[in-house]
Every structure is written in C-alpha cells, then in structure tokens.
Amino acid sequence: xxxxxxxAMHTVFLLFGVSILTFLFSALTPGNYFDxxxxxxxxxxxxxxxxxAQYQLDRPLPVRYIxxxxxxxxxxxxxxxxxxxxxxxxxxxxxxxxxxxxxTATLLAWLLALPLGVWSAARLGRAPDRVLSWTxxxxxxxxxxxxxxxxxxxxxxxxxxxxxxxxxxxxxxxxPLQKLRDLALHMALPVFALVLSALPMLxxxxxxxxxEVLDAPFLRAALAHGIPRRKLLYGYALRAAANxxxxxxxxxxxxxxxxxxxxxxxxxxxxxGPLLLEAILARDLYVVIGGVLLSMIFLVSGNLFADxxxxxxxxxxxxxxxxx
Amino acid sequence: MTPILEVQNLHxxxxxxxxxxxPALAGVHFDLAPGEILGVLxxxxxxxxxxxxxxxxxxxxNGKIQQGKVLFDGINLLEASPQNxxxxxxxxxxxIVQEPSSSLHPxxxxxxxxxxALAAHKPLDRSxxxxxTGQLLSTVFPAxxxxxxxxxxxxxxxxxxxxxxxxxxxACRPSLxxxxxxxxxxxxxxxxxxxxxxxxxxxxxGMAMILITHNPALLTGFADRILVLYAGRVAEIGPTATVLxxxxxxxxxxxxxxxxxxxxxxRSVRKARLHVIAGDPPDLSLHAKGCQFEPxxxxxxxxxxxxxxxxxxxSELHNVACFKFAG
Amino acid sequence: xxxxxxxxxxxxxxxxxxxxxxRDKLAALDGVSLSIAPQTTLALLxxxxxxxxxxxxxxxxxxxxxxxxxxxxxxxxxxxxxxxxxxxRPQIQLVFQDPASSLNPRWTALEIVSEPLLVQQRFTxxxxxxxxxxxxxxxxLPRKMxxxxxxxxxxxxxxxxxxARALALEPKLIILDExxxxxxxxxxxxxxNLLLDLQSSLGLTYLFITHDFAMAAxxxxxxxxxxxxxxxxxxxxxxxxxxxxxxxxxxxxxxxPSLAETQNVLVEL
Numbered sequence: 001x002x003x004x005x006x007x008a009m010h011t012v013f014l015l016f017g018v019s020i021l022t023f024l025f026s027a028l029t030p031g032n033y034f035d036x037x038x039x040x041x042x043x044x045x046x047x048x049x050x051x052x053a054q055y056q057l058d059r060p061l062p063v064r065y066i067x068x069x070x071x072x073x074x075x076x077x078x079x080x081x082x083x084x085x086x087x088x089x090x091x092x093x094x095x096x097x098x099x100x101x102x103x104t105a106t107l108l109a110w111l112l113a114l115p116l117g118v119w120s121a122a123r124l125g126r127a128p129d130r131v132l133s134w135t136x137x138x139x140x141x142x143x144x145x146x147x148x149x150x151x152x153x154x155x156x157x158x159x160x161x162x163x164x165x166x167x168x169x170x171x172x173x174x175x176p177l178q179k180l181r182d183l184a185l186h187m188a189l190p191v192f193a194l195v196l197s198a199l200p201m202l203x204x205x206x207x208x209x210x211x212e213v214l215d216a217p218f219l220r221a222a223l224a225h226g227i228p229r230r231k232l233l234y235g236y237a238l239r240a241a242a243n244x245x246x247x248x249x250x251x252x253x254x255x256x257x258x259x260x261x262x263x264x265x266x267x268x269x270x271x272x273g274p275l276l277l278e279a280i281l282a283r284d285l286y287v288v289i290g291g292v293l294l295s296m297i298f299l300v301s302g303n304l305f306a307d308x309x310x311x312x313x314x315x316x317x318x319x320x321x322x323x324x
Numbered sequence: 325m326t327p328i329l330e331v332q333n334l335h336x337x338x339x340x341x342x343x344x345x346x347p348a349l350a351g352v353h354f355d356l357a358p359g360e361i362l363g364v365l366x367x368x369x370x371x372x373x374x375x376x377x378x379x380x381x382x383x384x385x386n387g388k389i390q391q392g393k394v395l396f397d398g399i400n401l402l403e404a405s406p407q408n409x410x411x412x413x414x415x416x417x418x419x420i421v422q423e424p425s426s427s428l429h430p431x432x433x434x435x436x437x438x439x440x441a442l443a444a445h446k447p448l449d450r451s452x453x454x455x456x457t458g459q460l461l462s463t464v465f466p467a468x469x470x471x472x473x474x475x476x477x478x479x480x481x482x483x484x485x486x487x488x489x490x491x492x493x494x495a496c497r498p499s500l501x502x503x504x505x506x507x508x509x510x511x512x513x514x515x516x517x518x519x520x521x522x523x524x525x526x527x528x529x530g531m532a533m534i535l536i537t538h539n540p541a542l543l544t545g546f547a548d549r550i551l552v553l554y555a556g557r558v559a560e561i562g563p564t565a566t567v568l569x570x571x572x573x574x575x576x577x578x579x580x581x582x583x584x585x586x587x588x589x590x591r592s593v594r595k596a597r598l599h600v601i602a603g604d605p606p607d608l609s610l611h612a613k614g615c616q617f618e619p620x621x622x623x624x625x626x627x628x629x630x631x632x633x634x635x636x637x638x639s640e641l642h643n644v645a646c647f648k649f650a651g
Numbered sequence: 652x653x654x655x656x657x658x659x660x661x662x663x664x665x666x667x668x669x670x671x672x673x674r675d676k677l678a679a680l681d682g683v684s685l686s687i688a689p690q691t692t693l694a695l696l697x698x699x700x701x702x703x704x705x706x707x708x709x710x711x712x713x714x715x716x717x718x719x720x721x722x723x724x725x726x727x728x729x730x731x732x733x734x735x736x737x738x739x740r741p742q743i744q745l746v747f748q749d750p751a752s753s754l755n756p757r758w759t760a761l762e763i764v765s766e767p768l769l770v771q772q773r774f775t776x777x778x779x780x781x782x783x784x785x786x787x788x789x790x791x792l793p794r795k796m797x798x799x800x801x802x803x804x805x806x807x808x809x810x811x812x813x814x815a816r817a818l819a820l821e822p823k824l825i826i827l828d829e830x831x832x833x834x835x836x837x838x839x840x841x842x843x844n845l846l847l848d849l850q851s852s853l854g855l856t857y858l859f860i861t862h863d864f865a866m867a868a869x870x871x872x873x874x875x876x877x878x879x880x881x882x883x884x885x886x887x888x889x890x891x892x893x894x895x896x897x898x899x900x901x902x903x904x905x906x907x908p909s910l911a912e913t914q915n916v917l918v919e920l
Contacts, residue, residue, distance in 0.1 A: 221427040224382055225441040225492055226414030235440075236429055314431050315476040367835035368806055482699070508833075511699045511862040512906035538835050541865075541908035582840035584869035594869055594888065595692075595847060598840035604805070 003321065007307070011300045018296050020065065022289045027061050029283070068286070078286025082278065087290045090275070095257060095294060097166060098264065098271035101187060102256045105194035109202055110249065112195070117206025118233050124211050132207075136200035144197045148266040151189045161189050164268030190267045194260055198252070205248055209241035216240065242313055250306020254299040327355040328499055328532050329379075334392035336371070336378050336556075345388070346609040348374040349556040352392070353635070356532050358499065363547030363564065364536040367579075369605045371556035372536045373422060376504045380413050396500070415445040418493035420503040424485040428477040434488050435461065435473030441492040464491045464521060483514035487521070494525055501526075502534045507542065519546055540568060540580060549641070552576045555606050555616035558635065562642030572644040574621045575601070615647070623648060653725055654686035655856050656710065656824060661719035663705055679705040680716065681880035687824070687873075690850065692857040694871035694888075696864060696903055701877040703860045707826045710858065711743050712736050724823070741771070744817035748829035750809035754801040760787070760812050761797040767819040786815040790845060807838035811845065818849070826858045831866060843870060864907040868892055876900045 059067075068078060077087040116132065123129045139147075155161040162168065168182050213219060214237055222236050257272055264273035272291055279287035311317055336349040349371045356362055366372035377383045379394055381401065394401040396417065404412065413419070421427050429437055439457045442448070448456065461469040464487040477485055486506060493501050503522070507515040523546065526533050535547060543550055543564055550567040552560040552575065560573040571577045581599040603620040606612060615621070618628040627647050636649040663680040679702045687693045697703050708714040710721060712728060721728045728739055747753045754763055765783045768774050774782065787797060790811040801809055810830060817825055827846070831839045843866065849855055861867050867874060868888055875885035878899035884891065895901045 217421060217423050217426040218429050220382060221419075221421045221489070221492075222429070222440075224380060224413055224419040224421060225495075226410050226412070226444045227440055228410065228444065231440070236432075239431060240429060242431070316430060316478050319476075319478065367837060512864070512908070513698055513902060515908070516906045539908065540836070544908065579837055582837045584840075584843070584865050595872075597844045597847065598869070600840045600844060601837045 003311075004308075007304050011297075011304065014300055015293060015296060019069075019289060019293055022292050023061065023065050023068070026283070026285050026288060035283075068289070077290045080279070080284050080287045082282045082284045082287070087286045090287065091272070091290050091294060094270065094272045094275045097269065098257055098260060098273065101190055101264070101269060101271060102194065102260050104187065105191045105198065105260070106252050106256065108191065109195045109198040110252070113199055113202035113206050114238070116203045118210050118238055120203065120207045121210035121214060121237075122233055124207075124214070129207075132203070136203050139196060139200040140204075144193070144262050145266070147196055148190075148193045148263050151193050152267060155189055162186050166270050190260070190263050190269050193263045193267065197263075198259075202248070202252075206238075206241075206245060209244050210237050213237050213241040243310060246309045246313060247306050250302050250304075250309065252302070253305055254302020256302070257298040258295045325357055328358045328397065329356040330393070330395040331355075331379070332393040332395070334375075334378065334394065335390040336374055336383070336392075337388050337390055338374075339386040339388065340609065344609065347556060347611070348387075348608065349378065351632075352553075352556070352558055354551055354558065354561055356500070356534065359526070359530045359532055360549065361526060361533045361535065361547045363543035363550045364534060364553055365538070365540055365543065365550055365576075365579075366536070366553035367538050367605065369555070369608075370553040372538075372553050373504055374556075375553070376419060376502050376534070376536055379502060380417060380419055381409060382413075382419065411445065414441060414493075414498070415496045416498050417500045417502065418496075418498045420489050420493050420501065420506055422504045422508065424482060424489055424506075424509065427489055428485060430477060432476075433473070434475050434477060434480070438473075438488065438491050438495060442495040445496045460491045460495055461488075463494075463525070464488070482509050483517065486510065486514075486518055490518070490521060490525070494529065494531070497529055498531060500532045500534070502536070504536045505538070506535070507537070515542070522546075541583070544568060552579075555608060557616060557632070558643075558645060559617070560642075560644045560646075561635075562638070562644075566639075566642055572638050572642070572649065573617075573646050574623050574648075575617045578620075578622070652688060654722075655689040655724060656858070657686040657722040658706075658710070659684050659720050659722075661706070661709060661721065662717045663702075663709060663714065664717045678880050680709070680719075682719070683877075683880070683882055685875055685882055685885060687856055687858060689823070689856050690854050691872040692850070692859055692870055693873045693875060694859045694861060694867035695875050695877060696860075696862055696867055697877035697899070698862065698903070701899075702880040703877055704828055706877070707745065707828045707858070707860055710824075711745050711826055712740050713745075741767070741820035742822050743824045743826065744820065744822040746810070746813045746817050746825060746827045746830045748832050750806070750813045751801065753813060754809060754816075756801050759798050759800055760792070760804070763801075763812060764815045764819055767816060771820065782819070786818055789818065789849070790815045805838075806834050807841060810834060810838075810842055814842075814845070814849075818853070821853075822855070824856045824858065826860065828860045829862075830859075832861065832863065839866065846870065862903070864904055865909075876903065 071078065075088070077091065079085075080087050080090055083090060120129045120132045152163065155163045162185055166183070166186055167179075168186070171179060171182060174182060210233075218240070219232065219237060222232055227236070260269075260271060261273035261276070263269070264271040265277055268274070272295070276288065276291040278284070279291065311321065331352055331354050334349055334352040335347070337345045337347045340346050352371075352375060354362070364372050364375065374383070374387070377387070378389055379401065381389070383389070389402055392402065396412065399408070399412075401409070401412065428434065435457055438460055439453050442456060442460070443453055457473070458469065461473050465472050465484075472480070472484065472488070477488075480488070489506075493503075506522075507518050510518065519542065522533065522535070525531065535543070537543065540550075547564045549562060550560075550564050551558055552567065552573060554575045560567060560571065560576050567576065568580065571580055578599070578601045582601065584598060601620050606616050606619070608616075614630050615624075615628040615633055618624050621628065625647055631647075633645045633647045633650055635643045635645045638644050638649055661680050661683040662678070665677045665679055681702075683702070683706060685693070695703050695706065705714065709716045716729060719729070723739055723743065726739070728736065731739070758766075761780075761783055764786055765779045768779045768782060784794065784797070787794060792808060792811050792815065796804065796808065801812070804812065813830070814825075831842055834842060846857065847870070850857060857870075859867060859870055871888050873886065874888050874891045875882050876891070876897060876899055877883065878897070884895070884897040884900045891900065892904075895904055
C-alpha cells in the first residue's frame with residue numbers, strides 16, 4: 001500500500017515536471033500561433049494584439065503557467081486556437097479513436113507473440129525457429145513508415161480496404177452489424193500495420209525469455225516427473241519467463257496513446273497523432289500540452305501497471321518488498 | 325529374483341563446442357534388484373550425474389547415448405517411445421536432480437508443484453488431488469505440512485526444499501528412485517534426517533533406490549551395495565560392508581584412505597598429512613588407452629597401459645575391474 | 652602469549668520484518684566470545700543458521716557488529732575509524748565455500764590473484780607479476796593455469812586459486828568459511844594438506860568454519876560449537892571429541908557420517 005502511494009506521488013511530480021518542460025519548450029520554439037495571422041495583411045495589427053491579449057500570450061511565462069495550472073485544477077484544459085474550442089473534448093474524442101486502434105493491435109500482437117515465441121523457443125536453433133528469426137529480423141528492419149505506406153498502396157490498388165478515416169460517409173444510416181463491419185474494415189489496415197511493427201520485437205522477447213528458462217534445472221526436474229509437454233511449456237516455462245514479459249506488457253499498455261503516431265498520420269486515422277502534429281505545427285499551445293500530458297499519464301500508468309503486475313505475479317518480489 | 329533394472333554396456337558421450345565427442349560413460353554394467361538400495365560412489369568427472377540422467381534419457385542437448393541397453397521391467401528405456409518414456413518418468417522411475425535450490429519452480433506454490441507431479445500420471449479430480457497432495461506432504465513434513473504447501477520455494481530452507489523434491493519423487497509410488505547427490509548442500513543433521521526419510525520410504529513402499537554421492541561415509545548403514553565409478557567406468561561393485569572395509573580396486577582403496585581418520589584421540593594423528601591420490605582425474609577427451617586409473621595407481625603393471633580391465637569376480641557378489649584380479 | 656584474535660560479547664542484529672526499526676530483530680550473533688592463539692587453528696562448528704558466517708563477516712570487518720568488541724593483535728578493531736580499519740582488513744582474509752561465485756569468471760587466474768595487489772597500489776606491475784607467480788607456486792597451481800579462467804579449472808584448482816588470492820596480502824589470519832565442503836573427498840585431502848603446509852611455512856592462523864566434524868577434528872587445535880548465535884561449547888579438540896557436553900555438540904557428532912561404524916548408523920535424532 002505504501003508502495004502504491006509512493007508511486008502515485010512520483011507520478012504527480014513527474015506530471016508537473018513534464019508540463020513545465022512542455023510549456024518551456026513551446027515558449028522557446030520560435031513564433032506563436034498569431035504569427036501566421038500577422039502575416040495576413042487583411043487582419044490589422046490591433047486585432048492581432050487584442051487576440052493575443054485575450055489569450056494572455058503577452059503575459060510572462062510563469063504567470064501563464066500558473067493560470068493554466070489553475071484551470072486544469074478546475075477541469076479546464078485550455079482552449080485551442082486552431083479549432084476554436086476547448087481542448088478537453090477535442091482530446092477525448094481523438095484519444096478514444098487512438099485507443100480503439102492501439103488496444104486492438106496490442107491485444108492481437110500479444111496473442112500472436114506468445115504462442116509464436118514459445119513455439120520458436122521449443123525448437124531453438126532448428127529450421128522453423130531460424131525461419132521465424134529471419135522473418136522477425138526483416139520486419140524489424142523495415143521502418144514503420146514503409147510498412148504503413150506499403151499497406152496504403154495495397155488499399156489504393158486493390159480497393160479492398162478504405163484508404164483512410166474512421167468510418168465511411170453515411171455511417172449513421174447503416175445497421176449495427178453493417179456499422180461494425182464498416183468500422184472493422186477501416187481499422188483493418190492500421191491495426192495490421194501496428195501489429196506488424198510490434199510483433200517482431202515481442203516474439204523475439206518471448207522467445208529469448210522462454211529459451212533462457214528452458215535450460216533451467218527446475219524445468220529438467222519437471223520433465224523428470226513426466227509432466228506433459230504443453231503444461232511444461234506454458235504452465236512452467238512461460239510462467240517462469242514471465243517477469244521481463246510483464247514489464248514489456250506494461251510498456252505496451254503505456255505506449256497505447258503514443259505508439260501509433262506515425263501510422264495514424266499516414267493512414268489518416270483521426271486519432272491523437274494527427275491532432276498533435278497539426279497542433280505543434282500551428283503552435284496551438286494548449287492542445288500540445290494537453291496531448292503530451294495525456295500520453296504521459298498513460299505511459300506512467302503503464303509502468304505502474306507493470307510493476308503491480310510483477311508484484312502480483314512473482315512471490316519473490318513480494319517477499320523482497322515486504323522485507324524492506 | 326528378476327532384477328528391476330539392468331544396465332548393459334552403456335556408453336554415453338558429450339559433444340564439445342568444437343564438435344569433438346568426449347566420452348563420459350564407457351561400458352557401464354550393473355543390475356538392481358527390487359527394493360534394493362545401490363550407492364553409486366564417484367567424484368567429479370566420474371560420470372555419476374551422466375549416469376543418472378541417461379537412465380531416463382534426460383541428458384542435455386549435447387549428450388549422446390552411443391550404445392547400450394537400460395532394461396526396466398523388460399522395456400529398453402533407450403528405445404522407448406516418447407509417450408511411454410513420459411509415463412515412466414515420475415510414474416515408475418523418479419529422478420531427484422542435484423540442485424534442490426533451483427529444482428523447484430520459483431513462482432509456483434510448493435503444494436501445487438507436488439500436485440502437478442501427481443496429476444502427471446494419475447487422472448484425479450480436484451478434491452482427491454488436493455487430499456492426496458496433503459497426504460504426501462504430511463509424509464515428508466510430519467508437522468507443518470499445510471503451511472509448507474502454501475509456501476514458495478524461496479521461503480523454504482535447503483532441507484525443506486529437498487523434502488519437497490522427495491515428495492514429488494514418491495508421489496506416484498515409483499518402483500525406482502534415483503537420487504543425485506540429495507544431501508550435498510545440507511548440514512549433517514539435516515543430511516541424516518533426509519537419509520532416514522529415504523530409508524523409511526523405501527521400506528514402506530518397497531522402492532528400489534540408486535543414491536549417487538561423492539561421500540563414502542553417507543552410504544554406511546544405508547546402501548545395500550556400492551558401485552564405485554571412476555572415469556565413466558565401473559571400478560568396483562559389491563556389498564557395502566565389504567567394499568568399504570576391504571576395498572579391492574586401487575582407486576577405492578586410495579579414496580577411502582583420503583578420509584580423515586576422525587575421532588582419533590592421539591595428538592600424533594591430528595594435523596598429519598592426509599593421504600592423497602597422486603595426480604588428477606583423467607581428461608576423458610584425450611581418449612587414452614588402457615586403464616583410466618593407471619597414471620595414478622600405485623599397483624600398476626605393464627598391461628594396465630595397453631588394455632582396459634574387464635570386471636572380474638572377487639567373490640560371489642563382489643566384482644572388480646582391475647588386472648590384479650583378472651583370470 | 653597474546654591471542655591473535657579476541658572477541659568479547661559480540662552481538663549482531665539484523666532487522667527482520669517490515670521496517671528497520673521493528674521489534675522483531677533477528678539476533679544472528681547473541682553474545683559471542685572466543686580467542687584464537689597465533690599460528691593455531693580454531694574450528695567453528697554449528698548447524699545452518701547458527702551464525703557462523705555472520706561471525707566470519709564481522710571478524711573480517713565486512714560487517715559492523717551491533718555491539719561487543721573485537722581485538723586483533725591487541726588492537727581494538729571495532730572502535731577504529733573506517734580509514735584505520737582499512738589497514739587491518741588486509742591482515743584478515745576470507746576463503747569461501749563456493750569458488751565459482753567468489754572468483755570473477757571473466758578474469759584469468761593471474762588477474763584474480765593480482766587484484767588485491769593492484770588495489771593496494773603498493774607494487775609496480777613487474778612486482779605484481781612476480782608475486783603472483785610465487786603465490787601460484789605456493790598453492791601448487793602449475794604456471795600454465797595462470798592464463799585460464801575459473802570455468803576452465805576444476806573445483807580443487809579453483810579453491811587453490813582462492814587461497815592464493817587470500818595469501819596475496821600476506822595476512823595473519825585466514826577465515827575459511829566452509830572452504831572444503833563443496834569438494835570431493837580426495838580433493839579435500841589435498842587442500843587440507845596444502846593448508847597445513849602453508850600454516851607451518853607462513854605462520855598462518857586459521858578460523859575454520861565447517862559443519863564437518865571429521866575434518867575439523869583433523870585440522871583444528873581447538874573447537875568451538877555455535878548454536879543460535881552463541882558459543883555453547885569450546886575447548887581443545889580432544890576434549891570436545893571425548894567428552895562433548897552440550898546437546899548441540901552431541902547431535903552434530905552423532906550426525907557426522909562415519910566410515911568406522913558399519914552397523915546401522917541412521918539414528919533417530
């Protein structure tokens with residue numbers, strides 16, 4: 001319990017630190033949102049100045065920060081200049097879309113990686129394992145960018161999949177089943193791209209962890225007791241190899257909001273990625289900070305989640321923790 | 325009486341990283357009667373752990389059984405199908421491996437691990453399984469079985485872990501238990517307790533046992549016969565009392581002389597130099613000809629350099645592989 | 652004659668339980684007193700968990716006792732500051748049970764033995780190499796082993812290496828913590844002879860921690876038996892063997908497997 005509280009405190013401090021840094025960096029980057037406006041000769045400088053005053057951009061940085069902090073405490077994440085709407089709702093919608101994508105992809109990737117990794121480790125060094133190793137190495141080497149673009153080309157050429165977006169035009173008019181199918185079709189390629197980019201690393205990790213455990217004395221002892229092969233591999237080997245994999249899973253969860261940035265942008269998936277990209281380019285300060293903080297919360301929660309899982313799964317960690 | 329186990333002409337080797345074959349056991353030959361306790365005495369490099377592993381085909385991936393037969397109840401274990409082998413392992417022959425500290429799964433409760441060993445061969449429903457596991461644990465832990473069942477291996481002492489391994493080994497009432505250095509890391513009091521436990525269990529269930537150790541004193545009053553292993557070959561085999569009190573093979577003799585003559589009260593004996601066996605254990609990868617003990621033997625003869633001695637009977641039950649006794 | 656090592660009422664508590672200040676302290680050492688005369692061997696026996704290794708660590712100045720005092724060559728060690736203790740440490744060396752975990756697997760034998768010399772910063776490279784070769788000769792390790800790594804050596808050779816390393820700084824007292832327990836019988840005999848030779852040629856004093864009564868009876872001038880953090884019995888070897896008084900001593904003696912008795916030795920303890 002104390003452990004949890006301590007971690008929660010750390011998280012809070014971390015969030016403070018990140019928000020300050022983000023504020024600082026945004027302030028340090030040359031220009032601000034209204035510079036674009038100033039270039040536009042149709043808008044008078046007075047209007048620009050007035051707008052700037054309205055958004056308090058002429059106040060000193062620390063003041064703006066405190067002001068922002070204050071409004072966050074009241075649940076108001078600020079205002080987006082570009083979209084002319086509060087940041088909060090904007091972020092939630094986009095985040096939900098991203099989560100839909102990444103949660104599906106992460107689940108799928110892990111469900112595939114575990115059996116593949118175990119299967120490969122059980123045949124270590126032999127032909128099937130080698131083939132899998134080469135495949136995963138090849139996939140690792142190919143940049144996500146190329147993968148996503150490749151899939152996009154596939155979509156365009158074959159017409160089997162939509163080339164972007166969350167749902168088709170006229171989505172509302174469809175029946176629930178058709179809606180599901182429509183959504184699934186739209187999700188298919190981005191999810192596939194994400195799975196392809198995450199799977200190789202997961203498989204290699206599972207394979208490595210399990211292979212290391214396969215040599216362990218307790219596994220030989222279990223073999224000597226006549227424990228059947230499948231139970232040996234999954235109930236004993238995988239379980240013993242779980243620690244590094246649990247940490248990895250925590251990272252996977254943590255990266256749910258941030259890992260799909262590239263794929264979303266290329267495949268025009270209306271998620272957090274494209275929003276943040278636009279916001280950074282447009283100097284839409286509060287959107288950027290809000291987005292970064294949200295990603296940060298997820299990342300840190302993911303880490304915390306991994307630690308809690310480890311604590312629950314490994315009795316040795318529980319003993320060591322209570323001994324302190 | 326038909327022997328329960330017959331090992332005939334067993335040859336086992338390992339592949340070195342260079343690809344060369346390095347022999348570990350050569351021509352090992354012995355029988356085991358039902359309910360008998362055989363002590364295998366050997367030092368490092370004698371091949372004792374290889375012997376234990378080979379009997380159940382549990383050698384590491386670079387090990388190779390080159391020739392020989394291991395007949396258990398009429399079946400040749402070296403040619404048994406994987407399914408039959410799995411049924412025999414733990415079900416009819418148990419192996420207690422050498423390292424109790426790492427032979428138990430680190431994140432599973434101990435009771436669960438014993439249940440798994442039981443369930444591997446006996447399809448039981450959950451409540452019967454739990455009951456039988458409880459009984460098993462009570463056999464090895466007269467007090468405290470309930471608490472131990474819920475513990476994890478790292479919460480137990482060395483002696484307690486060893487008892488859990490024993491519980492797993494006897495779970496399915498095997499006819500033969502092979503114990504590889506079961507008391508190696510334990511202090512003498514715990515050692516005695518474990519040996520006593522083995523003795524009780526073997527008598528109660530009529531199990532035969534092969535106890536592998538490097539300490540001859542452990543086998544007194546425990547083993548029925550002793551097999552002395554040197555350089556992967558059987559040097560001597562015979563009844564315990566005979567082998568320990570009047571060893572015939574030069575190696576056995578030299579080994580027993582190395583032990584400190586303890587409990588001697590005369591000052592003159594204490595702090596005197598102990599007898600040692602000259603030289604070092606042989607490097608089997610060199611494939612030397614002749615008797616493997618010859619370089620260190622005080623009784624060596626010309627013939628020892630060229631040929632390997634075959635086993636010769638010194639008495640009805642006592643067999644020695646040494647040219648001193650050859651026909 | 653002044654004892655080389657004298658310990659009085661040594662107490663060492665470890666915190667067991669959740670917090671460092673909790674009441675459930677584990678008394679690893681509960682008032683230990685003993686003394687060792689120079690150039691003799693004291694064997695310390697006891698069951699697992701009796702506190703033998705903790706005592707070894709305290710004597711070697713690797714752990715600070717909770718209370719009590721240790722005198723080495725008449726100088727009170729426990730009262731010294733860290734910088735002074737650093738000067739005492741080289742004179743007390745440890746050899747452990749498992750050479751595999753106390754020898755750096757990535758270093759060669761030469762590097763392992765010369766490490767203490769290197770740390771002391773008192774010798775030139777040439778001197779170090781010469782001293783190392785002398786040490787390897789002393790422990791009868793052939794010179795060609797100098798370039799081998801620990802995993803290329805046998806158990807006995809590893810232990811010789813550990814002893815050579817312990818000798819590097821010319822200590823007066825060597826603590827052997829179960830140093831022979833993991834070795835084969837014939838190798839134990841060799842190392843035992845080596846230890847006796849070194850003791851007579853270099854004037855070493857040994858604290859021999861073991862639970863093997865047979866070897867203790869062979870090597871030691873005096874025996875002390877520990878049980879639950881205390882010394883329950885101590886005295887000359889012959890006396891302890893002939894007239895063991897305390898229950899702990901008697902049960903250890905009874906449990907020691909003996910070749911001499913060919914009858915049924917397994918006694919209910």
